[in-house]
Amino acid sequence: MNRVLLVAEHLDGKLNASVAKCVSCAASIPDAEIAIAVLAADGSAVAAEAARISGVARVLHVRNPANEPALAAVLAPQLANLADGYSHVFGSSTTFGKDLMPRVAALLGAPQISDVMAVESATRFKRPVYAGNAIATVEAPAGRQLVATVRVASYQAAPAGDPAPVETPVVDATLPTHTRFVSVSGARSDRPDLQTAARVVSGGRALGSKENFAVIQRLADRLGAAIGASRAAVDAGFAPNELQVGQTGKIIAPELYLAIGISGAIQHLTGIKDARTIVAINKDAEAPIFEVADYGLVGDLFTLIPEIEKQL
Amino acid sequence: MRRILVALKRAIDFNVRVRVRPDGKGVVTDGVKMSTNPFDEIALEEALRIRERGGADEVVAISIGPDEAQQQLRNALAMGADRAILVRTDQAIEPPAIARLLLAFVERESPMLVILGKQAIDDDSNQTGQMLAALWQRPQATFASKLELTDSVARVTREVDAGLETIEVDLPAVVTTDLRLNEPRYIKLPDIMKAKKKPLDVTDLESLGVETASQLRIVSLESPPQRKKGVMVKDAAELVAALRQKGLI
Numbered sequence: 001m002n003r004v005l006l007v008a009e010h011l012d013g014k015l016n017a018s019v020a021k022c023v024s025c026a027a028s029i030p031d032a033e034i035a036i037a038v039l040a041a042d043g044s045a046v047a048a049e050a051a052r053i054s055g056v057a058r059v060l061h062v063r064n065p066a067n068e069p070a071l072a073a074v075l076a077p078q079l080a081n082l083a084d085g086y087s088h089v090f091g092s093s094t095t096f097g098k099d100l101m102p103r104v105a106a107l108l109g110a111p112q113i114s115d116v117m118a119v120e121s122a123t124r125f126k127r128p129v130y131a132g133n134a135i136a137t138v139e140a141p142a143g144r145q146l147v148a149t150v151r152v153a154s155y156q157a158a159p160a161g162d163p164a165p166v167e168t169p170v171v172d173a174t175l176p177t178h179t180r181f182v183s184v185s186g187a188r189s190d191r192p193d194l195q196t197a198a199r200v201v202s203g204g205r206a207l208g209s210k211e212n213f214a215v216i217q218r219l220a221d222r223l224g225a226a227i228g229a230s231r232a233a234v235d236a237g238f239a240p241n242e243l244q245v246g247q248t249g250k251i252i253a254p255e256l257y258l259a260i261g262i263s264g265a266i267q268h269l270t271g272i273k274d275a276r277t278i279v280a281i282n283k284d285a286e287a288p289i290f291e292v293a294d295y296g297l298v299g300d301l302f303t304l305i306p307e308i309e310k311q312l
Numbered sequence: 313m314r315r316i317l318v319a320l321k322r323a324i325d326f327n328v329r330v331r332v333r334p335d336g337k338g339v340v341t342d343g344v345k346m347s348t349n350p351f352d353e354i355a356l357e358e359a360l361r362i363r364e365r366g367g368a369d370e371v372v373a374i375s376i377g378p379d380e381a382q383q384q385l386r387n388a389l390a391m392g393a394d395r396a397i398l399v400r401t402d403q404a405i406e407p408p409a410i411a412r413l414l415l416a417f418v419e420r421e422s423p424m425l426v427i428l429g430k431q432a433i434d435d436d437s438n439q440t441g442q443m444l445a446a447l448w449q450r451p452q453a454t455f456a457s458k459l460e461l462t463d464s465v466a467r468v469t470r471e472v473d474a475g476l477e478t479i480e481v482d483l484p485a486v487v488t489t490d491l492r493l494n495e496p497r498y499i500k501l502p503d504i505m506k507a508k509k510k511p512l513d514v515t516d517l518e519s520l521g522v523e524t525a526s527q528l529r530i531v532s533l534e535s536p537p538q539r540k541k542g543v544m545v546k547d548a549a550e551l552v553a554a555l556r557q558k559g560l561i
Contacts (some may be wrong), residue, residue: 004527022533042528045540050498059438064533071479072442072452072454073445073451073452076446094473095454095455095471096472096473098438098455099442099452099454100442101442101457102407102438102439102440102441102442102443102446103442103443103445103446103452103474105408105439105443106408106411106442106443106444106446106447107446109408111406111408111527112407112408112437112439113528114436114437114438114439115436126537127531128432128436129434129435129436130324130330130339130433130436131330131433131436132330132536133330133332133339133535133536134330134332134339134533134534134535134536135533135534135535135536136530136532136533137530137531137532137533137534138528138529138530138531138533139528139529139530139531140527140528141527141528144527156391176449176451178450178451178481178482178485179451179452179453179479179480179481179482180479180480180481181477181479182467182479182480183353183478184472184474184475184476184477184478185475185476186474186475186476191498199561200561201337223561231491234492235492236438240475240476241457241471241475241476241492242471242472242473242474242475242476247436248430248431248490248491250473256559256560266329273536273539277555277558277560278539278542279551279555284329290544291539291541291542292539293541293542293543294542294543295542295543295544295545295551295554295555296542296543296544296545297544297545297546297547297548297551298544299547302422304548307547307548307549308548308551308552310548311548311549311552311553312552312561
């Protein structure tokens with residue numbers, strides 16, 4: 001029996017959409033029994049939501065005011081404590097998981113495999129390296145604890161199922177006070193979330209300014225799509241950092257991805273290679289984005305986007 | 313002495329289009345340009361700026377890697393690091409062991425800050441800084457895009473999925489860098505000459521008595537499946553029609 005402990009990311013009383021995708025990854029480990037750890041200030045709603053994911057055997061709900069806002073240094077010792085008896089400790093490859101899981105691994109003295117994209121066996125996994133230019137098959141030692149993060153774009157969300165029991169274990173861990181949350185800023189909007197949206201419209205350097213980036217927003221609104229941006233557009237200040245798609249930004253797998261005015265640097269392509277359909281609009285017919293696009297359209301985006309909107 | 317330790321990794325240059333070797337045992341490295349991992353260069357630049365503002369007295373660059381990593385450390389000295397340390401090894405060392413090795417130097421050097429890249433662009437692990445912080449039992453501020461220091465506290469803005477998060481950590485602490493923290497300076501020729509006189513200590517990994525055996529085994533490497541090039545459409549109407557036909561809009 002492989003016992004998998006999954007760390008639940010959550011915010012404002014809602015479970016992050018990546019958790020159900022991590023469950024799918026964990027469920028592909030042979031003979032896996034999956035538990036989800038919910039560490040929260042209250043977290044009752046989150047724990048109930050986690051318990052309804054199909055394939056989850058139990059939820060470990062740990063209540064502590066210190067758990068929100070989430071800080072890796074505070075969560076890690078609690079998770080290391082909860083992980084006792086589990087063969088695998090998984091988190092998602094979101095910034096939350098990337099920050100937290102290596103700290104847990106170090107406390108457990110366990111190795112970590114980052115960005116798992118396929119499970120070959122309980123000890124053998126595939127992960128991208130070199131910005132996705134190579135896929136490594138990695139073997140972890142048998143009979144030892146393993147920590148991993150899951151590349152969520154590689155997995156479909158597990159469906160809802162019958163609720164699993166929620167347990168409230170007592171965690172014996174000393175929590176540090178050396179790390180303190182100050183603030184978080186980010187545009188909260190009614191738009192779909194970039195990481196889980198079915199459609200994404202992304203803008204690149206060719207937008208030319210923050211003001212011009214509004215054409216991307218308008219098209220996204222028309223399509224009910226999330227907004228993304230290339231690194232060049234973020235670096236230039238056209239779009240905020242949380243919209244960056246690519247190797248060091250978000251790795252996404254929408255049904256439809258529109259790359260507008262994006263040349264297609266390898267780091268950007270790494271972030272979209274699991275998209276079902278890629279559309280590229282660029283005035284440079286030689287742009288590398290056309291090499292991966294299912295549909296390419298050469299021309300000036302400021303002319304073409306209004307024409308597309310007219311057709312919708 | 314207020315000291316900043318910066319960890320640098322020698323990695324394949326970010327402009328190189330990496331290819332998997334036909335035998336699947338690694339990637340092509342013959343004749344391939346090697347550079348300092350770009351995130352680590354940002355880490356060094358940040359340390360230098362702190363020192364130049366009077367926030368630190370000394371910047372020490374450390375690398376764990378082959379003899380050739382001396383080139384990257386000489387570059388670090390030319391950028392402005394005060395001294396450099398190479399822990400020489402030809403093995404590929406995994407993040408937990410790198411963290412243990414760095415901890416040995418942290419204990420020796422007592423830095424107020426350790427700054428490293430959030431990930432190396434070869435194995436893309438994104439683990440070492442967090443692991444070092446855990447072993448050192450000190451704070452971590454990962455994916456930093458802004459760093460402000462007072463005597464005992466660092467205020468760090470982090471690039472997170474939700475946007476920008478600001479946290480405060482007591483010093484000493486570990487900081488890992490994101491892309492927008494700064495833009496590293498270019499090295500000028502006179503700096504390269506000056507760097508030749510700066511100390512670069514070379515220590516063999518074995519002499520440190522740190523357990524560094526690999527725990528993970530790379531079974532094989534393969535090229536990723538390539539997306540097929542699609543079709544070019546002639547105008548907006550044709551594009552919208554095609555997407556409609558596939559039920560995408």
